[in-house]
Amino acid sequence: xxxxxxxxxxxGERAGASAAARVTFTDATxxxxxxxxxxxxxxxxxKYYIETVPPGACWLDxxxxxxxxxxxxxxxxxxxxxxxxxxxxxRLFRNTGNGTFVDMTEKxxxxxxxxYGNGCTVGDYDNDGDEDLYVTNFGPxxxxxxxxxxxxxDVTESAGVKNGLYATGAAWADYDNDGRLDLFVANYVDxxxxxxxxxxxxRANRRSYCHPDAxxxxxxxxxxxxxxxxxxxxARASGIWDPDGKxxxxxWLDYDLDGDQDLYVANDATPNxxxxxxxxxxxxxxxxxxxxxxxxDGKPQSGMGVDAGDLDGDGWQDLFVTNLSNETNEFYRNLxxxxxxxxxxxxxxxxxxxxxxxxxxxxxxDYDNDGDLDIVVTNGHPMDDIxxxxxxxxxxxxxxxxxxxxxxxxxxxxxxxxxxxGALDVGRGLATADYDNDGDVDLVVATSNRRVTLLxxxxxxxxxxxxxxxxEGVRCNRDAIGARVTVRxxxxxxxxxxxxxxxxxxxxxMRLHIGLGEATQIDSIEIRWPAKVKKVEKIGSVAAxxxxxxxxxxxxxxxxxxxxxxx
Numbered sequence: 001x002x003x004x005x006x007x008x009x010x011x012g013e014r015a016g017a018s019a020a021a022r023v024t025f026t027d028a029t030x031x032x033x034x035x036x037x038x039x040x041x042x043x044x045x046x047k048y049y050i051e052t053v054p055p056g057a058c059w060l061d062x063x064x065x066x067x068x069x070x071x072x073x074x075x076x077x078x079x080x081x082x083x084x085x086x087x088x089x090x091r092l093f094r095n096t097g098n099g100t101f102v103d104m105t106e107k108x109x110x111x112x113x114x115x116y117g118n119g120c121t122v123g124d125y126d127n128d129g130d131e132d133l134y135v136t137n138f139g140p141x142x143x144x145x146x147x148x149x150x151x152x153x154d155v156t157e158s159a160g161v162k163n164g165l166y167a168t169g170a171a172w173a174d175y176d177n178d179g180r181l182d183l184f185v186a187n188y189v190d191x192x193x194x195x196x197x198x199x200x201x202x203r204a205n206r207r208s209y210c211h212p213d214a215x216x217x218x219x220x221x222x223x224x225x226x227x228x229x230x231x232x233x234x235a236r237a238s239g240i241w242d243p244d245g246k247x248x249x250x251x252w253l254d255y256d257l258d259g260d261q262d263l264y265v266a267n268d269a270t271p272n273x274x275x276x277x278x279x280x281x282x283x284x285x286x287x288x289x290x291x292x293x294x295x296x297d298g299k300p301q302s303g304m305g306v307d308a309g310d311l312d313g314d315g316w317q318d319l320f321v322t323n324l325s326n327e328t329n330e331f332y333r334n335l336x337x338x339x340x341x342x343x344x345x346x347x348x349x350x351x352x353x354x355x356x357x358x359x360x361x362x363x364x365x366d367y368d369n370d371g372d373l374d375i376v377v378t379n380g381h382p383m384d385d386i387x388x389x390x391x392x393x394x395x396x397x398x399x400x401x402x403x404x405x406x407x408x409x410x411x412x413x414x415x416x417x418x419x420x421x422g423a424l425d426v427g428r429g430l431a432t433a434d435y436d437n438d439g440d441v442d443l444v445v446a447t448s449n450r451r452v453t454l455l456x457x458x459x460x461x462x463x464x465x466x467x468x469x470x471x472e473g474v475r476c477n478r479d480a481i482g483a484r485v486t487v488r489x490x491x492x493x494x495x496x497x498x499x500x501x502x503x504x505x506x507x508x509x510m511r512l513h514i515g516l517g518e519a520t521q522i523d524s525i526e527i528r529w530p531a532k533v534k535k536v537e538k539i540g541s542v543a544a545x546x547x548x549x550x551x552x553x554x555x556x557x558x559x560x561x562x563x564x565x566x567x
Contacts, residue, residue, distance in 0.1 A: 032456075050078075058070070060133070108150060119168055174477045184240075197210055247265045291340040470511045470548070
């Protein structure tokens with residue numbers, strides 16, 4: 001386990017056991033065969049700003065065998081420095097189905113060997129039934145088209161999605177509901193390797209990493225899928241325009257429930273942005289109206305990661321954003337409709353505990369299968385010398401696991417759920433998936449300049465019942481990204497949305513895992529498919545504790561038991 005030691009208890013943490021006390025997250029990194037995956041930022045002591053940002057990781061089933069594979073983004077030698085044979089590169093691991101992974105990078109052709117990698121996102125942009133991969137870099141990014149035979153082809157140039165700027169978070173969505181996935185890419189700061197500023201202590205002759213205020217921002221890009229293998233950049237024309245933004249985390253969501261995908265961007269030291277989809281190919285900046293740009297007192301924060309989900313069970317998508325130390329992470333509660341969100345960070349129990357930490361990757365997931373969404377956060381300061389300037393903030397920090405009481409109120413229970421949550425690490429990306437298909441959700445953490453950590457959920461499938469759904473579009477995009485699913489069981493209604501990337505530079509398993517608590521039977525499943533003509537498909541009673549594949553217009557087309565390949 002990558003750590004520097006144990007962290008002391010902090011404010012806002014709950015004492016005592018809970019109903020989910022049987023759940024433990026076990027470090028499965030070494031037995032899974034991932035012990036050799038070590039991130040390298042390439043630092044030489046000159047403190048180039050780009051060293052602080054990566055890496056991310058993405059879950060995907062690239063070979064469609066029913067098991068979640070994983071892609072780890074590597075940064076490696078700094079741009080402009082030699083890359084001899086054997087230099088670190090990004091890696092794709094195939095899930096064997098027995099709890100272990102095998103490195104398939106060379107065969108697959110997805111090493112990103114010449115790029116300084118930041119993040120990734122996965123989506124079937126050509127609707128051919130397999131998942132394609134986009135890797136964001138400092139400099140030109142890469143689109144790998146899945147050939148369907150275990151290999152990928154770099155189609156960046158022909159597709160027109162190179163970007164060329166400082167790309168960080170990216171996510172696929174069909175924003176105009178034409179049946180083809182479009183691609184949003186956040187760009188960060190206007191940094192170049194030959195514009196290295198001196199930050200730190202002149203008197204002590206100590207160079208430190210700069211604050212993002214030292215650099216200007218960059219406009220983000222939106223690539224519209226033209227349907228012929230090519231994309232057209234349409235950000236400004238569509239109304240997505242923030243030329244001074246410093247984008248990191250991104251998430252697509254339908255916050256106003258009108259059937260199309262809206263966009264939220266977490267910016268670092270500039271206001272976050274929420275763009276409402278007007279349904280005609282254009283967006284409106286509603287950040288001020290919605291009240292999701294800043295802290296409760298209206299100050300921009302250092303937005304890193306973001307996720308969306310229904311945290312309080314009212315059917316509306318809420319937002320959770322991770323921030324820098326001396327700021328709190330923020331919980332924006334969706335009050336419904338097109339009006340404002342409420343900043344409910346402190347009332348929800350998510351404020352004080354996060355003040356001294358820098359959050360990055362985050363996900364809303366039901367780790368204990370009790371029927372509500374919990375929150376996980378990776379932490380770690382961006383400045384590796386912060387302890388020279390602070391007695392209370394550390395470089396390596398312990399992660400958080402917040403347990404939901406079912407009403408959108410949270411208690412931090414990490415230490416009760418496994419040793420990793422009491423240890424110190426330099427977290428960045430985080431992604432969730434049920435990689436062993438046993439009915440509970442596992443985690444992977446991508447760290448800065450350290451080894452990755454795979455955390456296996458042991459006991460979640462015994463704490464509550466569950467259902468996992470993979471949606472397959474026919475008229476809509478093949479991945480059904482943007483679909484809204486409503487599950488009713490034993491008097492409880494839960495809502496989920498299918499999405500690609502969120503968190504920080506990372507992507508979760510796109511299958512929808514829904515905890516059911518004590519319910520052994522689902523009363524109904526309702527799917528609103530993402531299409532120009534709004535269509536809702538209803539499925540009747542089904543048993544819990546299984547994996548289902550639901551095809552648009554055909555209903556359930558496949559079922560799998562726990563422990564089997566979920567095709």
